[in-house]
Amino acid sequence: MKVYVTGSTGILGRRLVDYLSDRGHDIVGLVRDEDGTQVVESRGGTPRYGDVLDPKTLTHAIPDDIDVLVHAATAIPGSTKPTDEEWARNDRVRLDGMRNLLDAAPDGVKQVLFPSVVWVARQPDGSRFDETAERHPDRGTQSAATTEDLLRERATADDFDATILRCGWFYAPDTRDTKLWGERLLDGDLPIVGGGILGRKDAALSFVHADDAAAAFVEAVENEASGIYHVVDDEPVTGAAFFGTFSERLDAPEPSRIPAWMARFFVGKVGADMLSSPMPTTNEKTKRELGWEPEYATYREGLQQVVEAWESDGTLAELESEPAANSRDARHNVST
Template identity: 25%
Template sequence: MRVFVTGATGFIGSAVVRELLDAGHRVTGLARSDTAAAALTAAGVDVHRGDLDDPGSLREGAAGADGVVHLGFVHDFSDFAGACATDLRAIETIGAALEGTGRPLVMASGTTGLAQGTVGTEEDTVPPNSFGMVRARSENTAVALAGRGVRASAVRFPPTVHGRGDHGVLAGLIAIARQKGFSAHIGDGTNRWPSVHRSDAARLVRLALESAPAGTRLHAVDDEAVPFHAVAAVLGRHLDLPVRGVSPDEAVAHFGWLGNVAGLDVPASSALTRKWLGWEPTGPGLIEDLDEGHYFAG
């Protein structure tokens, strides 16, 4: 299969690219810079120059492919609504290029927008009028493409996709702990996060591309419910720092932009995903991966 991938040089995207190549697919990656183009070429990927804000390049890349994996996202949390609007336009553009072809589109979404305090499933949707709807519009738009002749599916990633080379949430928490002199959780830290290893997430994306039914929402979740205080404890142990709670009112001052998500209680299940696609995670769990120590090197 000829697969067009946006976000192909990212932490998850680069793992997806390797997974696709190893499975015998031919991959073309969207590149907005010379650096990204060089990285794709080195990985054995064809280069398609363009940008998420360039509908012409997205349309051309999608139209020339047998399937599309859309992982690109503008990670500008100072204008999250603007980043989500760009994502929505990208989905609409790609969807229009694939309409009526029956070809697959796999897009990246998240579990954090689901209702708090209960174990979210693939059949749950983001509550209307919630903040999570800002991002969920892209997911809903993609899934609706099933009614327009596109085999579209949404892979919901947890807040922690972990593994070597991760510069995301966990790396941010480690940097904050080092700066503040202690590893923190909010309140008693009993709020729960799901997680998945990068290799397992990449394999699920491939499986979704190859065989997910149209209109499917999938959960890239291994650990369903890791208490945040357990993560804080591992960080404190490896950094030789004390562990203590901060109040919800102190969360943003302590964690910065992560303060808006560090206190979320959003466990999630992947039981239906495993049933539908035969996906079984094999990578280390979150605590095990942290305990390997690579997050704390350097």
């Protein structure tokens, strides 16, 4: 099939270009500069210049014979304490980007895929949930919920399959967050955020290795899937266990703790709530209907892969040699 990918240079997008190309599909990736061109070409795709927020560029950027569209573009804030303006830009990339993409799409598109997030359906009582659960969007997930709704409405009107893959929290050797976590754990400067007055209430979170997330999209494309799927690993885990295990793998100091109410002053409400509000979900439907299995079944195997990759490519030595102050100054500039 011929697949068009926005966000083709991002954590998910570049894997999609790589994996789908390897499976024999013809991949076109939307890029904005020469660096993006090189990323897409190096992974077997064909770059096309354009911007999801500039509708007139999409008219020429989307080939007429596309079968599948994947809107993987995001603008997740990279600063430690994001402003509302930063979140608003991500909202526009998600929602306006999807609307512009659908408006510019040629006739004959069979399937449109959107990477949403599982915590859009996080339950107020912290209970386990699946794809049928009622959504409870907040500031960080409202645009994901609205984009889900837009996609399903347009799928009915325009006769294509809408495929929503709600992903758990990404981690991988090359993600911005994972690198930042590694830096701060090695610095002894990444506290565990917990609920309650003293921060002792741990929340079960759902993670997924970015490699496994991309593999789920490949299965969704090749199975011509339609509907909502949760893409997470096999075992929800508390932040305390995840970051505690990560620190052990890195031979870093044991993380301290901080209550969520205090963490809001440093990382903002969205970030503090992400770490302290439970989001335990299941991948049973995705496994059953798509035939997908995560290579990294739990965070233990995934974090081991992260550290081994860092040891192999020199990232770990670089992180260990960086002075803590310089590492903190560079946090806003960690590459996506």
